[in-house]
Amino acid sequence: MLFGRNKKNPITIADKGVTEWRYATCGYCSTGCSIEVGLDAEGEPVASRGVADADVNRGKLCIKGIFEHELFRKTAGRGDTPLMRANRWDDFSPTSWDAALDRTGAEIKRIQEDHGRDAFAIVSTGQIMTEEFYTLGKLARGVIGTNNYDGNTTLCMSSAVSGYKRSFGSDGPPGCYDDFEHTDCLLAFGSNLPEQHPIIYWRLQQVREQRKFPIIVVDPRVTQFAQNADIHLPVAPGTDLVLLNALAHVILEEGLEDRAWIEAHTNGYDEFAGLVEQYDPVTASRICGIDEDTIRNVARLYGKAGAAMTIWTMGINQSTHGSDGVVAINNLNLITGNIGKPGGSSLSITGQCNAMGTREWSSCSGLPGYRALENEQDRQDIAAFWGIDPEFFPEKRGMFMTDILPAIETGQVKGLWLIATNPMTSMANTPRIRKTLEKLEFLVVQDAYRDVETNAYSHVFLPAAVWAEKEGCFTNTERRVNLIRNVCEPHGESRTDLWIFNQVARRFEQGRRMNFPETAEGVFDELKELSKGRMLDYSGMSYDKIETNRGIQWPCNEDTTPEGSQRLYTDGVFQYPGGKAKLIALPFIDNNEHPDADYPFWLNSGRVVEHFHTRTRTGKVGNANKFSPTPYMEMNPDAAAELGIGHGSYARLTSRRGDAVVMVQCTQRVSRDMVFVPFHYHECVNRLSLGLLDPHSRQPAYKQCAVHIEAADDQAAAAERNRAARAF
Numbered sequence: 001m002l003f004g005r006n007k008k009n010p011i012t013i014a015d016k017g018v019t020e021w022r023y024a025t026c027g028y029c030s031t032g033c034s035i036e037v038g039l040d041a042e043g044e045p046v047a048s049r050g051v052a053d054a055d056v057n058r059g060k061l062c063i064k065g066i067f068e069h070e071l072f073r074k075t076a077g078r079g080d081t082p083l084m085r086a087n088r089w090d091d092f093s094p095t096s097w098d099a100a101l102d103r104t105g106a107e108i109k110r111i112q113e114d115h116g117r118d119a120f121a122i123v124s125t126g127q128i129m130t131e132e133f134y135t136l137g138k139l140a141r142g143v144i145g146t147n148n149y150d151g152n153t154t155l156c157m158s159s160a161v162s163g164y165k166r167s168f169g170s171d172g173p174p175g176c177y178d179d180f181e182h183t184d185c186l187l188a189f190g191s192n193l194p195e196q197h198p199i200i201y202w203r204l205q206q207v208r209e210q211r212k213f214p215i216i217v218v219d220p221r222v223t224q225f226a227q228n229a230d231i232h233l234p235v236a237p238g239t240d241l242v243l244l245n246a247l248a249h250v251i252l253e254e255g256l257e258d259r260a261w262i263e264a265h266t267n268g269y270d271e272f273a274g275l276v277e278q279y280d281p282v283t284a285s286r287i288c289g290i291d292e293d294t295i296r297n298v299a300r301l302y303g304k305a306g307a308a309m310t311i312w313t314m315g316i317n318q319s320t321h322g323s324d325g326v327v328a329i330n331n332l333n334l335i336t337g338n339i340g341k342p343g344g345s346s347l348s349i350t351g352q353c354n355a356m357g358t359r360e361w362s363s364c365s366g367l368p369g370y371r372a373l374e375n376e377q378d379r380q381d382i383a384a385f386w387g388i389d390p391e392f393f394p395e396k397r398g399m400f401m402t403d404i405l406p407a408i409e410t411g412q413v414k415g416l417w418l419i420a421t422n423p424m425t426s427m428a429n430t431p432r433i434r435k436t437l438e439k440l441e442f443l444v445v446q447d448a449y450r451d452v453e454t455n456a457y458s459h460v461f462l463p464a465a466v467w468a469e470k471e472g473c474f475t476n477t478e479r480r481v482n483l484i485r486n487v488c489e490p491h492g493e494s495r496t497d498l499w500i501f502n503q504v505a506r507r508f509e510q511g512r513r514m515n516f517p518e519t520a521e522g523v524f525d526e527l528k529e530l531s532k533g534r535m536l537d538y539s540g541m542s543y544d545k546i547e548t549n550r551g552i553q554w555p556c557n558e559d560t561t562p563e564g565s566q567r568l569y570t571d572g573v574f575q576y577p578g579g580k581a582k583l584i585a586l587p588f589i590d591n592n593e594h595p596d597a598d599y600p601f602w603l604n605s606g607r608v609v610e611h612f613h614t615r616t617r618t619g620k621v622g623n624a625n626k627f628s629p630t631p632y633m634e635m636n637p638d639a640a641a642e643l644g645i646g647h648g649s650y651a652r653l654t655s656r657r658g659d660a661v662v663m664v665q666c667t668q669r670v671s672r673d674m675v676f677v678p679f680h681y682h683e684c685v686n687r688l689s690l691g692l693l694d695p696h697s698r699q700p701a702y703k704q705c706a707v708h709i710e711a712a713d714d715q716a717a718a719a720e721r722n723r724a725a726r727a728f
Ligand SMILES: Nc1nc2c(c(=O)[nH]1)N[C@H]1C(S)=C(S)[C@@H](COP(=O)(O)OP(=O)(O)OC[C@H]3O[C@@H](n4cnc5c(=O)[nH]c(N)nc54)[C@H](O)[C@@H]3O)O[C@H]1N2
Pocket: 029, 030, 156, 189, 190, 191, 192, 193, 195, 196, 197, 218, 219, 220, 221, 223, 235, 236, 237, 238, 239, 240, 313, 314, 315, 316, 319, 350, 351, 352, 604, 605, 606, 607, 608, 609, 610, 611, 612, 613, 703
């Protein structure tokens, strides 16, 4: 009302003295928010803001994005100069780039000469630029020539990749955020969208404020997403496949499938139908813990919806049947005709900012642009493009990250180069990983932060520039290629990952003969050329066009789809020869470690909104770190009371692998037989986790193992904190 207007406290936005805004894409999660970083008159980054006309985030950012410019100023723990030590147990000494790179090149050659090309392994990430991924792939596959080359995406997305390939003949999420506008039913498996992808969740909420449709969340925990859902299915850990088979059972039993679509676009129906026949809701309910009527209800909602979509994240991928879980989701959508249509999709919500970029271009699982080492034509094409002998390539992919580490134990792998990943904190069974890393003859760590825990085991540390200290592209969950402009100079003597890869290439004769463009845009031109006419088509993009459009979804071709494409498979033609997708029969095999008398609790793990992974970044940003500064677990109050453990006290968790002490947060978010521990803290949940591997994707089942819990006194807790403190 008018009379009150002048009396209100006006909201004042601090004037940070911004004189210029530069365009970027957020460097944390895979939502892919467009962000602008404000520079003051001295060129210092002083603010971040969401880009209003960007379709992804429409001006919004979450708590991590809004403070992202602080990364450039909070430089504690940043690598400012290359470091080297003669032996792993010596202290580091600062050194020159030439010395660090010469030693790296020489050690790679020595190990390969002594033990064979594959004895030197490379493991990268989902967090560098696409152009950097492509360049690393060229170096690993075309110059160094090791087949033991993979990324941390095996901890994260490989089940989705494997599931897409098995169902559709190719990787590539077929849907987009716009599907929320068209869907009549949304099913979400093992995904806590409001915390892990806050802006995707905001997009979903925007739609729901205007139009009602059911949201069904499948998660053993009562997450924020579950709290806000219409139906929450607290599935028994690791049994989603049973639930999915049972949903398909009901759909077929009640004739809710799309017969014509199945006939026209799929193979394998009979075997699939025969298998799901066995998963009647009564039998299934005894395994997956969801009652018969609820299974029937959800199947009917999904089967009868005009358009229905499924999204999922780590609750599915990080499982011993992660790949099968993804295929089962695809099965559900194939039988209901929900692929390639607005609001009908199997949309894997990806994880890291550029988890997609590495899938597309890093050559980790094959050759660039969704090409396969197993395909002779692909080998020949890439060899010709790079100017090398096709015989140099192996004819099938080598080990996954989760097999490379054990291969160090057996002596098969002697040297390792880690790029932007921190396995000492993020891989299961930390005590074993430590022993593994100690066994290496040579470890080089290339990271933006020298205090990354894995660096304690390295011989050489290469300091890298982070995020908008460099230029290049990320691809988000909905296949949108978006741009990061160079906002400021790399910290200290750190260098872009692109520069580092190019320098390493020069240390090899074959690398000197090949063309390694020096600028990110020069590399991007190669991607465009290599992708022309393929499903993964970048050829109609340019940096300027990407910035103007606030990201472009591939396929983008100058002639047919100049503005990009929201969806894949709109014509129902899949990437298998013959164009049909596969319905696959998936028997459930329960091979998890289960709670028992000695270890009576399920240990579940994941994330919280304010932290990102192993906290190398968010642990330094006050406004992120202050909300969860201490390792903690969610525990059911009744279970805690039974063990004499109070809210806010400490407890010791013990598994067959190790132990950890955490603060206790009593909450009904978890059931009496389960605890949840965020994995962001060093020497914490992954000291306990088992990480059994999925047979197809080799992804670890981080979310299922068994622990014993007891009260811990304050002294034990203090000792634990000291142990967890960063070593340097
Ligand atoms: N704030 C923040 N956001 C992030 C990240 C971050 O570190 N911090 N990381 C990014 C990355 S790389 C990723 S991969 C994503 C991960 O995003 P999410 O997968 O959404 O996050 P998580 O917390 O790992 O796991 C999600 C849920 O899986 C549930 N779950 C556990 N076991 C099962 C099961 O057997 N079945 C089902 N259905 N659910 C289960 C857990 O209870 C948990 O609530 O987040 C991205 N976004």
